[in-house]
Amino acid sequence: MIRTLRLRRGFFLSLTISDTPHYQNVPFEIPDNWGWTTLEEISNYGDCYNVSVTDIADNEWILELEDLEKDTAAIIQKLSKKERNIKGVRHKFKKGDVLYSKLRTYLNKVLVAPKAGYCTTEIIPFNSYCDISTHYLCHVLRSAYFLDYTQQCGYGVKMPRLSTNDACKGMVPLPPLSEQQRIVMEIDKWLALIDQIEQGKADLQNTIKQTKSKILDLAIHGKLVPQDPNDEPSIELLQRINPDFTPCDNGHYPFDVPNEWKWCKMNDLCSFLSRGKSPKYSEDDKTYPVFAQKCNLKEGGISLEQAKFLDPSTINKWDSKYKLQTGDVLVNSTGTGTVGRTRLFDESCLGKYPFVVPDSHVSVVRTYEEINSEYVFAYMSSQLIQQYIEDNLAGSTNQKELYIGVLENLYFPLPPIKEQQRIVQKIEKLFSVLDNIQNAFRSVFVYTSKG
Template identity: 35%
Template sequence: MDTKKLRQKILDLAIRGKLVPQDPNDEPASVLLERIKAEKERLIKEGKIKKSKKSAKTSDTPHYENVPFEVPNNWVWTTLGEIFNLQAGKNITAKDIFTRQDTDHRFPCYGGNGLRGYVSSYNREGHFPLIGRQGALCGNINEANGQFYATEHAIVVDTHCETNIDWAINVLLYLNLNQYATSTAQPGLSVGTINEVMIPVPPLEEQQRISQRINDWFALIDKIEQGKADLQVTIKQAKNKILDLSIHGKLVPQEPNDEPASELLKRINPKAENTCDNGHKWKLPQSWCLIKLKEAFTINPRNKANDDTDAGFVPMTNISDGFSNLFDYELRLWGKIKSGFTHFADDDIAVAKISPCLENRKSVILQNLPNNIGAGTTELHIFRSNYTIPLYGLYFFKSNYFIGECVGTFNGVVGQQRVGKNVVEDILFPLPPFAEQRRIVQKIEELFSALDNIQKALEV
């Protein structure tokens, strides 16, 4: 279920007068508009609001031809400038805005993209919709309630004659005001432009019924979205559990006719030490071996290259997150190469060496590479083995066990660690018989496929 489209459909029905039934006893919207007009004229005389400039569309009677769509008889078409009073806030310097709220800076400050932070004073008080008028998100709608500060990049929407605030917010959301922004490097909206945007207005009583129905529907959609989010977490947890079972020899049954991993280990590295025994915490099947990664893989293999070599580069950003196996490379002029560089080859496993990319399971099998492709070792560790199935290795590198063992050093960025080769090479690697590796990979892909189908269903 596409809940975003469902929300939009509900707003579309509401704006056209099709969400709730009309009541013939409601005061017509034309009468409401006359009362709003009278109230605004009074406030202008008292100097509380400024008189807006008359547009070509504005008339003394709330009637328009060539309206976008028909609405019920007791509704009326008008403009935002006629039913509301739109006014931008006041300038404030960035140094006066604090990211955290405290006793000295307790008033929320709203700008063009929503909440900017907290300030020591306020310039508006009440319940208002806000329209962002500057920045990439101009036209976005926020809600302010209580004492707050509106900057010059936020338009405060004053309502009159008890116009329903929730209805006003929802109709502003529907209008997608960003479409009226200027096409410049810094998009912006003028109050004059927004004033002329047409809007269908229902009777006051129907506004309240519409708002209540929208709130009811949106509350139900919120529950659906929370359920989807919970299920997505469950899917992720299920995949983690599958990988955990797979590297502990508990995902598929062992076959007594399989060649033991000890024989495979002799071909990989005759000098490798098998640390697996009955007393080890892993408690692996008897046919498995437990060795260090540096004994199972060649880590960061190096090649020589000439100066000004065109070589491929696979940044961490080009590797997909999570449990997928997608990546793309960039072909670059390598520049003056004075030393060897890490060579990429088909079936190599590339693993992020920097957190939080590592925690996001940024690891992938490199395949279908051009002939001359390589990269430095600033972002990725490369693992190569001729004796393990690449997908089995990949799933190991995506497991919580491997990620949990990757404790690196901070590299100048808060919360970010770089995990060196000296750390990963000594991490223990559970090696099953070669035939069992195939069965493990087949079972993982079968289970992941079923979970992915559930995931896709959530996104429809």
């Protein structure tokens, strides 16, 4: 099959496709009116040339690999030589060139240059001189097929890359120009739809997060479930836990609560409130895990998958009260970005391990049995208390720390025990509905993306 492609300069290039030895092993079947070609046959890498940085004028357009990774035409920056702080040579490219990285990390990052400028020599500017849609070519270069080709012929270990020669020999399935344009329009339509779905997913996640926060806020203010005058007042619960308990009615509490509730301090509710200890770790023994900050997962819940393990010879130094129990509220107490993260422990996560102890970067809030620990967890997870923790951290910007005294003196609005239970049940019901909505949307998103 012979295809003739018109060049911009008025010449013609005839490509012999599919019926010559060079094209016997084509990657996959294509329609009859398509043809196989290569990048070197439909573009002119030779038009690009190297320019010394010292010869590039100030305020020229410069493109670095980090910019290409952002995958958007808005990233080409107009900077002075001093601001660029670059040396050596750069490739010059023209407006409309297809910019393609040779480094494996960026191999699926392709850009149609919106302006003329200069780029690092790790980027190849392809300037098509045939009737080729540059945007169609970009989609081919981003495709799983072409990425697989580049990974097969790439070289290097520390910084794998594609040679210019191999890049130019990369095979391109070529439809007629009008079909290229239709393909680009169809791809753009679906990519726009996916972008809308992704934005909708982000908006939904943000809405669900805000709704959960509002639910917790209503719960700790006594507005999530109705009060029952037949419930035992919480003052009696507190005095049963500690006969010497005396409320400190100083009138400076964070907000008003129902009459049956009573303000106290976190320390009044706890049988154990302490940070963990600095452990001696074992390199070989994997019997006794240590609960660290990373065990409080960022996305929610807890896990011992990344836990380190205690040196068995030091077990006697750990009092039994340090062994975590179901219902313990665990608060990360150090580290910028993680301090204040609050999770509820459940012994079901132990699996084969006999017990787990916390390290010194995690605080344990263990309430008396008469207190509903899930309600305590809800209070500690609320935006109000998370902000309180943030406002009362000590240390430098790079190493924030939550002192145990901040938790001990935290004011706590305690409902009657039966209302605590009703609040927890209501939270679980509402959160379950929100989680189902999020999971259903996630399923639709996965289905749409695959489709």
